[in-house]
Amino acid sequence: MEKTSLIQRIKVAAVDDIPQKLGKTVTIGPHEIALFHLETGEFRAIENRCPHKGGVLVEGLVSGEHVFCPMHDWKINVNDGQVQKPDNGCVKTFKVEVENNEVFIVL
Numbered sequence: 001m002e003k004t005s006l007i008q009r010i011k012v013a014a015v016d017d018i019p020q021k022l023g024k025t026v027t028i029g030p031h032e033i034a035l036f037h038l039e040t041g042e043f044r045a046i047e048n049r050c051p052h053k054g055g056v057l058v059e060g061l062v063s064g065e066h067v068f069c070p071m072h073d074w075k076i077n078v079n080d081g082q083v084q085k086p087d088n089g090c091v092k093t094f095k096v097e098v099e100n101n102e103v104f105i106v107l
Ligand code: FES
Pocket: 050, 051, 052, 053, 054, 055, 069, 070, 071, 072, 073, 074
């Protein structure tokens, strides 16, 4: 039996909407997502809540491939969602695609 594909691809921004090194909050159904525009021009999307005490990650400082939580400065990799040592934890990541100057999140 063939599996039904439930992949959703949702347009969430235009590339120029989000300056580099900043983020935008995107809500899709139950997911609150922090979408970041990196210095490299690439986009990354992660869950918008820090695993420590729920800091809002979209308000954090973006540096290279990491975001620093605005509450207590935990450093989180935006590629794999891993909290960097000495702290521990991870956030969910979401796939991002860019096409014709538009940014999509794939669920
Ligand atoms: S809530 Fe993010 S570091 Fe404490």
